[in-house]
Amino acid sequence: MDADHLSQRLATVAKYIPKGSRLADIGTDHAYLPVHLLKRGLIAGGIAGEVVRGPFENAEHEIAREGFTDQLTARLANGLRAIEPTDQIDTVAIAGMGGALITQILTQDFDRLTGVQRLVLQPNVGAMQVRQFLMTHGFQLVAEEILAEDGHIYEVLVADRATETQTYHEEELRFGPYLLAAPNAAFIAKWQHEADRTREVLQQVQAAKTVPTEKVAALTHELAQIEEVLHRVGA
Ligand code: SAM
Numbered sequence: 001m002d003a004d005h006l007s008q009r010l011a012t013v014a015k016y017i018p019k020g021s022r023l024a025d026i027g028t029d030h031a032y033l034p035v036h037l038l039k040r041g042l043i044a045g046g047i048a049g050e051v052v053r054g055p056f057e058n059a060e061h062e063i064a065r066e067g068f069t070d071q072l073t074a075r076l077a078n079g080l081r082a083i084e085p086t087d088q089i090d091t092v093a094i095a096g097m098g099g100a101l102i103t104q105i106l107t108q109d110f111d112r113l114t115g116v117q118r119l120v121l122q123p124n125v126g127a128m129q130v131r132q133f134l135m136t137h138g139f140q141l142v143a144e145e146i147l148a149e150d151g152h153i154y155e156v157l158v159a160d161r162a163t164e165t166q167t168y169h170e171e172e173l174r175f176g177p178y179l180l181a182a183p184n185a186a187f188i189a190k191w192q193h194e195a196d197r198t199r200e201v202l203q204q205v206q207a208a209k210t211v212p213t214e215k216v217a218a219l220t221h222e223l224a225q226i227e228e229v230l231h232r233v234g235a
Contacts, residue, residue: 003035003066009122009154012145013095014042016120016158021091022046024083024116026105031059031074033093038068045071046089049082079105080112091118095156099126103133110137119159127155131173134159140166144178148186153193155179174222175229183233191226192235198223 001007006014010033017023021043025034028048037043048063050056059074075082083089092113094102102123106113113119119139123130134141140162146155155176168177179187202219205212 001032002030003032003039003062006032006036008147008149009156010036010095012147012154012156013093013120013122016118016143016156017043017091017093018118020044021118022087022089023091023093024049024080024087024089026079026082026092026094027051027097028059028074029055029096031062031072033095034072035062035066035068038071039066043091046073046091047082047087048072048074049077049079050074051076051078080109083112085114088115090116091120092116093120093122095120095122096124099123099129102126103129106133106137117161119157121157121159122154123157124152124154127157127176128174130157131168131176135166135168135173138162138165141168141177144176146176146179146184146186146190148189153186153190171225171229174225180229188230188233188235191230195223195226195230198226 014033014037017037019042023034023037023043023046026049028034028050031048034043034046034048048059050059053076056074056076063069063072063074094105102121121130138161139159141157142160143158144155146153172180198219202223205215205219
């Protein structure tokens with residue numbers, strides 16, 4: 001992968017960055033996403049944030065090599081601390097991390113999102129936690145995608161500032177309201193795998209000397225919900 005040849009996963013993230021936006025790509029690694037968008041004239045500029053020195057230097061190098069130092073600044077910083085008010089960032093992308101880390105990054109410096117209208121988030125796992133964050137922090141989902149690539153399944157969640165509070169029920173939080181409405185092969189594969197995994201965990205906890213009843217109840221509930229959805233979508 002490079003800035004000219006994004007993975008399908010990162011190309012899906014790119015698709016939802018509004019044209020002309022000022023983007024902060026948090027956890028940018030090689031800065032392929034913002035450089036890709038700049039090369040095509042699709043963003044005005046922004047910030048490539050990285051917390052680890054090695055990837056930060058990769059980002060700096062890539063930005064200089066492509067001649068974008070005037071439009072795109074690499075910053076070595078933890079999460080949203082890479083964003084300053086003068087950057088006038090209106091869109092934030094966070095891709096390729098777990099949902100727990102994405103949620104932690106967004107909550108720990110939430111005030112830095114002032115002025116941000118869109119979040120494009122690609123959790124590798126734990127999308128439910130990310131949806132819960134969106135619901136409780138004034139953002140509303142506007143699109144979701146799920147795709148399979150190189151043996152992994154990825155979800156991309158796109159959210160805008162909410163005009164009014166959005167409430168998602170448990171099923172929507174777990175499966176995604178847009179993904180539920182248009183389930184594709186990747187959706188079915190993901191949830192078939194999750195059903196198998198949940199069944200296995202359930203068997204293990206039920207075989208324990210002291211059976212943790214609350215955990216058994218939670219897993220049983222989760223499994224029933226997954227099976228119900230799979231049945232509904234004809235899987
Ligand atoms: N976003 C790129 C992508 O999707 O291809 C790179 C994903 S890479 C797996 C995750 C990157 O996030 C790593 O370079 C890591 O150093 C960075 N990262 C992890 N936690 C971070 C944080 N709190 N703030 C900024 N960057 C972080």
